[in-house]
Amino acid sequence: MELTGTLxxxxxxxxxxxxxxxxxxxxxxAYLLWKRGVSTYxxxxxxEKPYISGNPEPEKNAVHIRGGNVxxxxxxxxxxxxxxxxxxxxxxxxxxMLWYFGVMIAICAVVVIFQ
Amino acid sequence: xxxxxxxxxxxxxLAAFAIPLIGLxxxxxxxxxxxxxxxxxxxxxxxxxxxxxxxxxxVYALGALDSALTIPFDSGGVPxxxxxxxxxxxxxxxxxxxxxMFAVTLxxxxxxxxxxxxDGYYALLFLMMAGIFGMVxxxxxxxxxxxxxxxxxxxxxxxxxxxxxxxxxxxxxKYGFISAIAxxxxxxxxxxxxxxxxSLNIAYIASVIEFTGLSLVAVVLMITSLAMKSGAxxxxxxxxxxxxxxxxxxxxILIVSSMACxxxxxxxxxxxxxxxxxxxxxxxxxxxxxxxxxFIGVAMAxxxxxxxxxxxxxxxSQIGYMLTGLGVGVAVLGDGHLMAEFxxxxxxxxxxxxxxxxxxxxxxxxxxxxxxxRCGTKNLNELGGLGHSMKWTMAFFIIGSLAIAGIPxxxxxxSKILIYESVFIFNPFISVIAMVVxxxxxxxxxxxxxxxxxxxxxxxxxxxxxxxxxxxLGMGLLAVLIILFxxxxxxxxxxxxxxxxxxxxxxxxxxxxxxxxx
Numbered sequence: 001m002e003l004t005g006t007l008x009x010x011x012x013x014x015x016x017x018x019x020x021x022x023x024x025x026x027x028x029x030a031y032l033l034w035k036r037g038v039s040t041y042x043x044x045x046x047x048e049k050p051y052i053s054g055n056p057e058p059e060k061n062a063v064h065i066r067g068g069n070v071x072x073x074x075x076x077x078x079x080x081x082x083x084x085x086x087x088x089x090x091x092x093x094x095x096x097m098l099w100y101f102g103v104m105i106a107i108c109a110v111v112v113i114f115q
Numbered sequence: 116x117x118x119x120x121x122x123x124x125x126x127x128x129l130a131a132f133a134i135p136l137i138g139l140x141x142x143x144x145x146x147x148x149x150x151x152x153x154x155x156x157x158x159x160x161x162x163x164x165x166x167x168x169x170x171x172x173x174v175y176a177l178g179a180l181d182s183a184l185t186i187p188f189d190s191g192g193v194p195x196x197x198x199x200x201x202x203x204x205x206x207x208x209x210x211x212x213x214x215x216m217f218a219v220t221l222x223x224x225x226x227x228x229x230x231x232x233x234d235g236y237y238a239l240l241f242l243m244m245a246g247i248f249g250m251v252x253x254x255x256x257x258x259x260x261x262x263x264x265x266x267x268x269x270x271x272x273x274x275x276x277x278x279x280x281x282x283x284x285x286x287x288x289k290y291g292f293i294s295a296i297a298x299x300x301x302x303x304x305x306x307x308x309x310x311x312x313x314s315l316n317i318a319y320i321a322s323v324i325e326f327t328g329l330s331l332v333a334v335v336l337m338i339t340s341l342a343m344k345s346g347a348x349x350x351x352x353x354x355x356x357x358x359x360x361x362x363x364x365x366x367x368i369l370i371v372s373s374m375a376c377x378x379x380x381x382x383x384x385x386x387x388x389x390x391x392x393x394x395x396x397x398x399x400x401x402x403x404x405x406x407x408x409x410f411i412g413v414a415m416a417x418x419x420x421x422x423x424x425x426x427x428x429x430x431x432s433q434i435g436y437m438l439t440g441l442g443v444g445v446a447v448l449g450d451g452h453l454m455a456e457f458x459x460x461x462x463x464x465x466x467x468x469x470x471x472x473x474x475x476x477x478x479x480x481x482x483x484x485x486x487x488x489r490c491g492t493k494n495l496n497e498l499g500g501l502g503h504s505m506k507w508t509m510a511f512f513i514i515g516s517l518a519i520a521g522i523p524x525x526x527x528x529x530s531k532i533l534i535y536e537s538v539f540i541f542n543p544f545i546s547v548i549a550m551v552v553x554x555x556x557x558x559x560x561x562x563x564x565x566x567x568x569x570x571x572x573x574x575x576x577x578x579x580x581x582x583x584x585x586x587x588l589g590m591g592l593l594a595v596l597i598i599l600f601x602x603x604x605x606x607x608x609x610x611x612x613x614x615x616x617x618x619x620x621x622x623x624x625x626x627x628x629x630x631x632x633x
Contacts, residue, residue: 005606007605008118008605009460010459010536010537010540011457011460014528016524016529016603017602020524020563029203056402060570061574064500065570066495066499067420067566070562071562081414082273082414085414085415091287091356096289096293096352097296099350103350107338108331108335109397109401111396111400112331113393114270114393115393
């Protein structure tokens with residue numbers, strides 16, 4: 001019998017309902033294990049304050065890692081790629097048109113050659 | 116025969132022209148009129164879709180005594196009127212557009228409430244709707260061009276709707292210029308076909324077409340023009356400029372507009388030219404555009420600091436998936452065995468991705484708009500800690516970003532797995548690139564999530580609160596559909612995607628639906 005939600009991909013199948021049920025069962029088991037633990041959390045106590053080796057807590061603005069810092073290493077590693085691709089996005093309509101006509105001619109040539 | 120088909124264009128047109136007049140009376144009445152007209156459009160769209168899925172292709176000749184009479188007795192066997200041909204693929208696009216437009220209209224009631232010039236905004240929004248519905252419904256090349264122009268001009272004006280220190284005007288101007296050039300060359304290609312076959316009707320031309328030199332140039336002009344309007348690399352440069360400067364609700368509609376152009380590429384490839392062209396070459400051209408779009412789009416998204424610009428590059432990347440899936444379908448169109456083995460599933464994946472992409476990308480742009488609405492900035496370096504105060508928006512963002520990254524059980528995964536597995540048989544290398552791009556997409560949205568919602572509550576956003584209810588309803592509708600499409604993908608595929616893919620490959624059926632009425 002075909003299960004509800006089974007999507008046949010031609011190569012295999014995908015059933016999100018099974019995944020969700022498995023997730024619920026796993027979550028329930030995790031919750032039960034967690035419940036068996038010893039709670040040491042005290043609401044409103046010192047535990048809730050950030051501990052930075054005894055130093056005073058910096059301002060909120062100073063501790064948030066800004067979006068521009070994320071994946072800095074990735075873009076630095078691919079500097080050679082980005083140094084070519086980013087300038088192509090010049091914001092100049094003349095450049096955009098050149099790309100468009102260039103691609104059109106290239107596709108026309110390909111379609112003629114491999115007709 | 117359906118009476119609802121012309122209403123898809125007539126209602127938005129009537130609404131558009133009436134809005135400036137009603138706006139003179141009161142803004143509340145204008146908003147009520149906009150919602151009522153939108154509901155009427157959605158109802159007629161749903162009726163059309165239902166009829167197509169239950170009865171079959173709708174053919175409607177405007178102005179004919181019998182709307183099914185596509186070829187007048189004295190026309191020499193050539194269909195001449197404005198003819199709507201709505202098969203399952205057109206119905207699929209109508210459904211996609213109707214859902215998105217309803218969500219956007221709802222969202223706009225609040226998001227644009229503080230803006231001036233709302234009469235023009237809603238009038239142009241409805242004109243854009245008329246253009247999109249016309250593009251996906253018409254069976255005539257010249258009418259397609261007219262609807263494309265209506266859609267493009269309204270889109271350009273809407274992109275420039277907010278002054279925003281000149282950025283929006285620049286974005287709108289670029290969109291308008293690019294659209295005008297693309298439209299002009301499309302019209303040039305239509306002229307080439309008209310000169311050869313004495314008709315503008317897609318079905319008629321398809322029935323008599325021979326692959327001459329002029330036809331070859333026409334197919335290239337049409338595909339490149341529409342690929343540029345869809346935002347395929349390397350003709351995508353306008354998308355980040357326009358998408359980032361347009362109001363977010365309009366960006367969500369521009370997404371639907373680009374989907375309509377994508378639809379047209381494949382309507383032309385499958386229904387107009389079909390096997391008369393070298394499908395392997397054209398298929399591979401589309402696939403290569405798809406691969407480039409996938410990779411360049413996501414690679415350019417990663418270092419962006421402007422959230423809307425980042426999302427615009429992701430739009431380019433997602434277009435690549437659809438081009439690849441459907442491109443594989445074109446490439447194997449001439450081989451029944453390969454089509455049955457993997458080509459049809461690849462097409463299903465590409466088509467399913469159209470509606471999934473419209474839902475989650477529309478949602479993500481609306482979320483970006485919600486953040487801008489409350490915080491007044493789209494710079495990721497300035498945002499942070501919004502998860503404390505905009506919990507619903509954050510929840511919707513999680514749903515949208517997991518969907519675009521192809522994480523199960525959301526809808527993006529369902530369509531991507533169809534593409535991955537079928538394209539893998541065609542060429543494993545392409546499938547691997549598609550998977551790597553999904554990982555990079557996830558990485559990119561982790562960055563956005565961290566930058567916007569994580570971290571301590573920032574002092575400058577201490578007073579920020581959740582967006583108004585209509586905006587939440589607009590976003591919530593899309594989020595719910597993303598979840599439902601993800602949990603029941605088989606239902607969506609069997610009901611609307613599979614018939615759409617079948618309609619695309621059944622060229623003789625398309626021709627017969629129009630020419631059979633002689």
